[in-house]
Amino acid sequence: MSAQNQAENIIKNDDLSAYWMPFTPNKAFKDNPRLIDRAEGLYYYTTDGRKILDGFAGLWCSNLGHGHPKITEAIQDQAAKLDYVTGFNFAHPQAFELAHIIQEQFPGQLNHVFFTNSGSEAVDTALKVALAYHRTNGEASRTRLIGRVGGYHGVGFGGISVGGMVNNRKMFGSLLSGVDHMPFPYDASKDAFSKGEATSDPLVYLKPFEEMIALHDESTIAAVIVEPMIGSNGVFLPPKGYLQALRAITKKHGILLIFDEVITAFGRLGQANGASYFGVEPDMCTFAKGVNNGAVPMGGVVVSSDIYSCFMEKSAPGIELFHGYTYSSHPLATAAGLAAQAVYKEEAVYDQVSARSPFFEEAIHSLKGEPYVEDIRNMGFAAGITIERRGDAVGARAFDVFMKCYELGVMVRSNGDNLALSPILTSDETVLETLVETVRKALRTVA
Incomplete structure (x- = not known):
């Protein structure tokens, strides 16, 4: 040749x-x-x-x-009616309808939805909201983010920075600065073959977090992000009481708690989301995947009323959060979401x-x-x-x-x-x- x-x-x-x-x-x-x-x-x-x-x-x-025929029909009908409209300074009614249906399923004051196009974007959005919230609220020194060893939070630079899966991180340089990681909350030598939550002492895994707070000072820490159930790394459950204790620690120190619910939201655990399942109300929850059955890319963040009100009341006139995506609340994704949510309820x-x-x-x-x-x-x-x-x-x-x-x-x-x-x-x-x-x-x- x-x-x-x-x-x-x-x-x-x-x-x-x-x-x-x-x-x-x-x-x-x-x-x-x-x-x-x-x-x-x-x-x-x-x-x-x-x-x-x-x-x-x-x-x-x-x-x-x-x-699913109802989801397919909804997408087809929406494509014929309104295929796309920007979410910047414009909107379509179905976006507000879906946001209302979603927030109703999350506990307590988790009342406001910011739409993205994936779980990775949802995580990066939640991290940005956390940083911007503290600055807007007069605590601009709170910039440190805490993830967890073995955690998965998508593949954006924010997500892999707070994530703790080595192969997802090691090729991409120093990532975000000011990030730390709590221990992986599972020990197979004690908890192997657990059915549901493990039974070991949750404080063993949370004491290092309290030491991080003492080391960095609470005034520098913006947020902690965890999966209620560690999914992508192999389905690991923290010990009983872990999430409740984590909520108490973060609240004590003014640190925002973010649940990454991309996997656990919309029925995977037999309830609407992990926050409801575990009886813990974080400050934000991310979602994606099951929101519209994966039929059209969609994700989002459910935000507490305290965070939302801070932006609405304390921001300068104009845009409160300089963030968003071309396809946020895309009409086809939203139509699929409305149809999927109806099926979850009807069936x-x-x-x-x-x-x-x-x-x-x-x-x-x-x-x-x-x-x-x-x-x-x-x-x-x-x-x-x-x-x-x-x-x-x-x-x-x-x-x-x-x-x-x-x-x-x-x-x-x-x-x-x-x-x-x-x-x-x-x-x-x-x-x-x-x-x-x-x-x-x-x-x-x-x-």
């Missing part, structure tokens, strides 16, 4: 090379692609005609299954999850004792399984189990040495049993 032909082959764009896939080993995937052609209800259908049970609700987001989806969670809990914990299972954790319709590492190959065996599940017709998620399952919220006991038994078979096959 001539040098010219070789060069042409190198730069030639084939069917798969143009798309640089996110969070994917691209070379391995393109050698053996898993291509989804369509979806309906609980199932995906591949380009080669296979039927795959969606055991991960898309990516924690397709809570009502795929292609009593949260109650369905609450009723079926004990069955799912017993089913998933029946995997204890299967080959290579080191730990199992669960809450609501979410479960994490830690798979024994093969030598020094982080995640290799867990990925093999993930691939075997796919070969057996079920989609789950692999992240490092953990598998995660997040069934579609309308899954019945037969579907849940199929999901768990497929994982069992995959574990035994890989063994």
Whole structure:
């Protein structure tokens, strides 16, 4: 082959090379692609005609299954009526309607919604609101942000700065300054195979936070952000009383508490959100994913009345917060959100999850004792399984189990040495049993 032909082959764009896939080993995937052609209800259908049970609700987001007719119809009707209008100095009525429906589901004074387009944008928005709030409120020295080791808060620079997953951070420089991290609130040596919240002493994990406050002084700390249930890192539950104690500490020191509810909002735990489930009222909650069933990108932040009123009353005349997105409250996303919220209510989806969670809990914990299972954790319709590492190959065996599940017709998620399952919220006991038994078979096959 001539040098010219070789060069042409190198730069030639084939069917798969143009798309640089996110969070994917691209070379391995393109050698053996898993291509989804369509979806309906609980199932995906591949380009080669296979039927795959969606055991991960898309990516924690397709809570009502795929292609729900009411959501599809709402998007189609909205596209024909109003495809787009800027959210800067203009609005459409459905944005206010959806904001009202969302805020009604969050506890206490969480009464105001700022729309974004993703969970990552929601987190960055919440962090910016926290910093701007303190400045507007006369405490401009409060600029420090506190996250948590092992936390996931999206992939914006703010989110990865407060996030605590090493691979999401290490390639991107020094990130935001003035950020610290609390300990990961789980110890497998004490809490392995917990059902729901762990039972170890929560103050063990919160004492270092109080030491941070003493070190930096409370007057420098703006906000703490945590996931009520650690999701993307493998489904880990803090010990009982942890979130309540964290709320008490932050309130004592005038520090804002942000719950990242991108995964836990809209039914995953059998209630409208984690704040309601745990009985804790933070100052802000982020959301995305399940708000409109993942049908059109959408996210947002629910903000307390104290924060909102501060901006409205103490800002100079004009724009109170210099922040927003081109697609904030996009008409199609909003239409999908209104339809999804109606379905959650009409079909009593949260109650369905609450009723079926004990069955799912017993089913998933029946995997204890299967080959290579080191730990199992669960809450609501979410479960994490830690798979024994093969030598020094982080995640290799867990990925093999993930691939075997796919070969057996079920989609789950692999992240490092953990598998995660997040069934579609309308899954019945037969579907849940199929999901768990497929994982069992995959574990035994890989063994």
